[in-house]
Amino acid sequence: MTSSGGYHARKSNAADGKKDPQIHNAIGETGHQAPAAGKLLLPEITHIEARALNASLKAPFTIAGARLDTVRNVAVRLDLADGSSGWGEIPILPTVTPEDQPTALEAARQAARAWTGRDAGRWRPLVEELADSLPAAPTARAGMEMALFDALARSWNIPLFAYFGGAADRVVTDITIPICAAEEARRLAAEYRGRGFVTLKTKVGADVDADVERIKAIREGHPTSDLILDANEGYDVPQTLEVLRTLRRKALEPALLEQPLPREDWDGQARLVREAGVPVAADESCRSSADAARIARDRLAHVINIKLAKCGVAQALEIIAIARGSGLGLMIGGMVETRLAMGFSAHLAAGSGAFRWIDLDTPLLLAEDPVLGGYDADGPRYRLGHVTAGHGGELAW
Ligand SMILES: [Mg+2]
Numbered sequence: 001m002t003s004s005g006g007y008h009a010r011k012s013n014a015a016d017g018k019k020d021p022q023i024h025n026a027i028g029e030t031g032h033q034a035p036a037a038g039k040l041l042l043p044e045i046t047h048i049e050a051r052a053l054n055a056s057l058k059a060p061f062t063i064a065g066a067r068l069d070t071v072r073n074v075a076v077r078l079d080l081a082d083g084s085s086g087w088g089e090i091p092i093l094p095t096v097t098p099e100d101q102p103t104a105l106e107a108a109r110q111a112a113r114a115w116t117g118r119d120a121g122r123w124r125p126l127v128e129e130l131a132d133s134l135p136a137a138p139t140a141r142a143g144m145e146m147a148l149f150d151a152l153a154r155s156w157n158i159p160l161f162a163y164f165g166g167a168a169d170r171v172v173t174d175i176t177i178p179i180c181a182a183e184e185a186r187r188l189a190a191e192y193r194g195r196g197f198v199t200l201k202t203k204v205g206a207d208v209d210a211d212v213e214r215i216k217a218i219r220e221g222h223p224t225s226d227l228i229l230d231a232n233e234g235y236d237v238p239q240t241l242e243v244l245r246t247l248r249r250k251a252l253e254p255a256l257l258e259q260p261l262p263r264e265d266w267d268g269q270a271r272l273v274r275e276a277g278v279p280v281a282a283d284e285s286c287r288s289s290a291d292a293a294r295i296a297r298d299r300l301a302h303v304i305n306i307k308l309a310k311c312g313v314a315q316a317l318e319i320i321a322i323a324r325g326s327g328l329g330l331m332i333g334g335m336v337e338t339r340l341a342m343g344f345s346a347h348l349a350a351g352s353g354a355f356r357w358i359d360l361d362t363p364l365l366l367a368e369d370p371v372l373g374g375y376d377a378d379g380p381r382y383r384l385g386h387v388t389a390g391h392g393g394e395l396a397w
Contacts, residue, residue, distance in 0.1 A: 042121030045079040048147070050076045050108030051397070052101060053089065053338065056367045061336055062178060064096045071336050071366065074104045074140070075395055078147035080120055086151025088344070090143030091309050091335035097139045105141035115126025115144070120152050122126060127314045138287075140336075142312040146344045149313050153307040154390040160347035161384050166310050167353025169385035171346050172341050174199035174228060175361045179206055181218035196379035199226040201359060205234020206244055206262070215252050228357065230258035233284055237268045238259065244276060256331070258305060259283040269300045280348045281305050281331055281357070289318035296326035301330035308345055309337070331357035339363045340373040346375055346382045357370065370395060 053075040061068040090104045091097060099107060108238065111130055118126060130141050153160045161169050175197045177188050189200060200218060204211040211229075218227065218315040235243065240260040247253050256279050261268045263284040272280050282301035286292055287310045295301050304323050306316050325329050332345055332355045342360045349355040360382070363369065374393030375382040384392075 002265055039320060040071045041156075042119040042368050043084065045115050045118050045120050045148075045151075046075065046081050048081040048108075048112035048144075048210060049397075050074050050090075050112065050143075051371065052105070053340075053395070055338060055370055057336075058367050059101045059178075059365070061365060065297065066093060068093065068336055071338070072101045073337065073341075074101060074107055074108060074143065075340060076143050076147040077395075077397060078115075078144075078151045080151050082155055084151050084155040084389075085394070086149070086154060087149065087340050088143040088148075089337055090140050090144030091337045091341060092139070095196045097335065098376075099137055099139050103137065104140045104143075106314075107134050107137035108144065108369055109137040110225075111144045113142065115148075117152060120148060120155070123152065124150055124314065127312065138307050138312070142309050143341075145246070145313040146308060146341065150344065150390040156252075156271070157389050159384065159387040159389060160344065161351035161387070164348050164351030164366050166351055167179035167352060168350045168379060170381060170383045171349045171355075171358045171360065172198070172380045173358045173360045173382060174201045174226075175364060175380065176200075176230075176359070177202040177214075177218060179203045180211075180214070182210075182213045185214045186217035186221040187223070189218040191221075193222040193225065197222075197225070198380065199228065199255075199357075201230060201258075201361075202241070203229040203232065204229045206216045207230035208239060211243065212246055212250070215247060216250065217255075218347050219252055226255040227252075228256045228258060228359070229254045230283070233259040235257055235260045237265075237271055240272060243276060246330040248277070254278055256281055256303060258331075259285065266294075266298070270298060272304060273299050276287065279303050279329065281329075283307075283331075283333065289315045289322060292319040292322045292328075296322050296328055301328070303331050305331040305333050305357075305359070306355075307333045307335065307347070308341065309335045312342075313348075316348065319351055324354060330355045331359060334362055336362045336365070338366065339369060339374050340391075340393050340395070342380075343371070343374040343384075347384060347387075347391050350384055372396060373377060 053073040057072045076088040078086045187241035258281040279302040282304035371393045
């Protein structure tokens with residue numbers, strides 16, 4: 001006999017062939033279930049719509065292999081029978097996301113046909129069926145999941161940060177300094193210091209000497225900041241160790257080094273975990289809970305960077321559990337997204353309390369803000385406490 005714990009008690013009931021009356025009444029075994037009197041816990045999905053979400057950037061966004069002048073994402077609205085609507089976003093980043101805007105729109109419409117008429121509260125089967133039917137569109141699936149969880153939270157009248165655990169109702173984000181001339185990096189670092197940012201991130205990996213010069217300039221512009229370096233797979237092991245040695249000599253060591261190596265260089269990553277001397281984060285190397293399990297088992301990183309656009313909401317929750325259970329640190333980031341997707345991620349980070357590193361700055365790079373409501377930004381601080389349901393953001397459709 002199990003000595004304690006509801007989970008074990010339920011398991012042994014199931015083993016005896018008896019139904020747990022609570023579970024049975026709430027969920028049912030198959031098909032649709034009439035809601036309990038006066039309650040609509042599992043409202044039906046009545047309509048889903050996906051539209052282009054375009055927004056101009058203040059300056060072109062450049063990473064290794066991609067340059068973006070205008071954000072051309074896709075927004076999703078998911079309506080429930082009780083009148084609640086949830087909002088999700090599908091970011092499009094050429095060479096990073098498998099989808100472009102037309103294929104993301106088409107995938108979202110396929111998903112809409114599959115989900116319309118289903119019970120929103122049965123989110124687990126909805127998510128798993130979509131993974132089977134749209135295997136080549138993970139970003140579109142993630143946007144659908146966001147809209148689904150947001151709609152449910154709004155239906156239940158709770159903010160998403162409460163749904164995810166209620167650990168906090170605010171987050172503090174870093175801000176990214178692009179690959180640019182050292183003088184410009186110094187100016188930006190000083191400006192961000194003035195605006196209250198305490199963590200800066202910069203892209204490296206294109207040119208080792210230029211990287212070191214820019215890091216030095218950032219340190220001069222903001223001497224007390226924590227610094228994250230993101231190489232986007234741009235180094236090999238000897239280059240990584242050499243850059244870190246040089247930075248250490250100059251007292252410029254980063255607080256975190258993100259994805260220095262190509263995503264499949266697992267042996268190199270294992271070596272860096274032992275030899276880098278600074279925490280190393282897996283971003284491109286971790287796109288699913290299966291990747292996270294491998295990273296945890298074989299000690300292939302110190303930190304995992306979760307982006308909802310890579311893995312969706314359901315797998316993000318699994319990755320959080322894997323990381324917590326195995327002592328890995330967590331970072332949350334995004335693609336180039338508006339406050340729809342960033343707001344969802346901010347609620348997940350705040351509510352779960354699981355993330356040491358918060359990299360949710362891309363709405364600050366946009367020349368316009370198409371999102372109504374949602375979090376309040378004050379410099380690096382995103383406040384969620386006033387949000388009464390869901391992530392609180394929406395578009396004027
Ligand atoms: Mg990254």
